[in-house]
Amino acid sequence: MIDFTALEKIFQEAAARGRDFLLEPEGYAFMRHLDLPVPAFAVLGPGEPVTGAHIKAIPSEKAVLKVVSPSILHKTDVGGVAITANTVEAVAQARDAMHAALCTQFPEGVIEGYLLCEFVPYTKELGAEVLIGCRLSGDFGPIVTYGYGGVETEFLARILPQGQSVTIFSAFDRDKATLGAVVDGANVSQKLLGRIRGQKPLAKRKDLLALLETFAAVAARFSPHKPASPFQLVEWEVNPFVASGGRLVALDFLLRFARNTPLPAPKPVEKIRNLLLPSSIAVMGASERGMNPGRIILRNILREGFPVEGMFCVKPGVESLDGVRCVPDVASLPGPVDLLVLAVDAAQVPGILEAVIAHHKAESVIVIPGGFGETKGTKKLAAHAKAKLAESRKTDWGGPVINGGNCLGIRSLAGRYDTLFLPEYKLALPHGRVSPMALVSQSGAFLVSKTNKLGRVNPKYSISVGNQMDLTVADYLEYLKGDPALRFFALYVEGFALGDGLRLARLVRDLDREGRPVLFYKAGRTEEGKKASAGHTASIAGDWPTCDAIMARAGAVVTSSVEDFEALVKMFAFLMDKRPRGLRLGAVSNAGYECVSIADNLAGLTLPDFAPATTDRLRAVFEKVRIASIVDIHNPIDLTPMAGDEAYDEVSRAVLDDPAVDCGVIGVVPLTPALNTLEAAEGHAEDLTRAESIVSRLIRLKAEHPKPFIVAVDGGRLYDAMSYALEDAGVPVFRTVERGLKLFSAYLQKVIR
Secondary structure (H helix, E strand, O other): OOOHHHHHHHHHHHHHHOEEEEOOHHHHHHHOOOOOOOOEEEEEEOOOOOOOHHHHOOOOOOEEEEEOOOOOOOOHHHOOOEEEEOOHHHHHHHHHHHHHHHHHOHHHHOOOOOEEOOOOOOOOOOOOOOEEEEEEOOEEEEEEEEEEOOOOOHHHHHHHHOOOOOOEEEEOOOOOEEEEEEEEOOHHHHHHHOOOOOOOOOOOOOHHHHOOOHHHHHHHHHOOOOOOEEEEEEEEEEEEEEEEEOEEEOOOOEEEEEOOOOOOOOOHHHHHHHHOOOOOOOEEOOOOOOOOOOHHHHHHHOOOOOOOOHEEEEEOOEEEEEEEEEEEHHOOOOOOOEEEEEEOHHHHHHHHHHHHHHHHOOOEEOOOOOOOOHHHHHHHHHHHHHHHHHHHHOOOOOOOOEEOOOOOOEEEOOOOEEEEOOOOOOOOOOOOOOOOEEEEEEEEHHHHHHHOOOOOOOOOEEEHHHHHOOOOOHHHHHHOOOOOOOEEEEEEEOOOOOOHHHHHHHHHHHHHOOOOOOEEEEEEOHHHHOOOOOOOOOOHHHHHHHHHHHHHHHOOOOOOOOOHHHHHHHHEEEEEEOOOOOEEEEEOOOOOOHHHHHHHOOOOOOOOOOOOOHHHHHHHHHOOOOOOOOOOOOOOOOOOOOHHHHHHHHHHHHHHHHHOOOEEEEOOOOOOOOOOOOOOOOHHHOOOOOOOHHHHHHHHHHHOOOOOOOOEOOOOOOHHHHHHHHHHHOOOOOOOOOHHHHHHHHHHHHHHO
């Protein structure tokens, strides 16, 4: 049982001395309270006589002498560390020599004393030194890192792929399964636990688990997420723990703390219902003469079928606009509207929000204009508006919720409105079947570009969050989680509000357990390390590695590129009604190189042998089209460029029907004249739209077969029409099998339960 009161007292004493960090003697005392193995030690004053009691406290023949000073961070660099014989004479001589040398470099009073430590013998090999640390992330709260320690720590983090040198997890995620996975999966554990051939164990697995549990428990306790404590642990790192005598001993550390600061108050997330499913909407900023953003928004809302009797325009001097009743100002609205859309100049926003709050005129607001709260001239105004909003949250009413600013708005199919202020001729919106998903993006440009590129994918909600002055990505996911009709979610994030990363990860975990996947892309990945502190933990566990590790551990499908994000959104939307049983792949192509590429890029999939009945069925097709003598029957099937549309269809169906096959990839190198892969045109007889074409056949196969498959169309611009025709019918298409299989595998491993 951890004595948190004793740890708090150490922080209090250091803070009383004007410090926000612990000196080495305090740190050793801190770790002793936690039953962590540290060297035996004694403290010497600068001029204090060395006695037999000091020597007796150190059980080794040699001792390590270190300077104790709040001004000296890197002791070795200034001669502040020495190894000496553990005798009164030798220690006194080493201490006096060190003190004399340091006094020439530092002012009087900087040196508080000297630490005499046990000399701990250990093997200085890669994997025998371990870093365990924790730090407070503004986004994800307290996190813990475990990996290679010693002087190579940062070097290894730079040269090894992400996650290979250090493992990162949330301090709140410390159940046995998580800690076991961290220890067993980390590269550094393999040597420590004797899992390398010819190596003896240097430490016990239970000791590693206990160390990680202790760091996580302390980090979680001293954080803003546990406001009962007056302190928060900013960073605590032991580098290294060394393997000595079958145990891990802490040799060096740093620890920084601060006064605890509360997290932002929770918002009335339930009011997002007013925003996404409004019964009344008011638009402010629509032009009477031209097609400005406000007027486009007004017409887009009408186009989506929102009832005109539930709409208002805030427009002085005008009775109606596009058949919508106008009022001169916000205060003149006949009652509180569910949603107010502000398409006005950024400088007007604070005054309008103040009027909304003063007169209780809107339950939710979409703030369109950019620059609000971001430019020099609006920061003070935005701060004033936020203060008024915070006051309203303390009332029985609870105030409005605000989306934006700097956003393109929202398209809510369920709410029958669209505030994306692009004219329809510039943004061809999908129509027809509603995709049971929500697309939430911090960037409005990202939202509309993906809406344009996702083709027939028609999200129930498309939300541009903007700069998150109030509502955040996590707020939306918390609300949308309660809609059982939403089967998956796609999130594009550039930055988090304080504590929102951890909150989002918890929501993702809940949704993942319900079988409702979350696709996640985080931009701004190169910021890590820019604000790194003196410790390794902050520099190697920067913003992006932490985000990646924690979101992936929570169950998100973390994509490495925008292109992968787009492709996976399509795959989840197109294949959600298929129910794959496993990762056994049936593969068909008409090119030998593509069959080799399939075998080389399985990404966790397997190629089972075909059943005898399938082999007989395939042989009959090959004999019918006279290619039996040149085609071997094995997985993948190489049809050669001689196979036509009908043979392709029959072979693909036979492969997918095989009981050993769970899913399929159908590669089509479209240049062969045997296939209809071109649009009708002069100079050839092909027509990819005719009923017997390979395109039409694959579309029917997708509609009729219960097993999921993807198609690879490996050709240039001439075959874009073929790809678009397949995608328009809901068939996942890739231009290379390598990329297709990588993402298909990621999809399958997420949906197979």
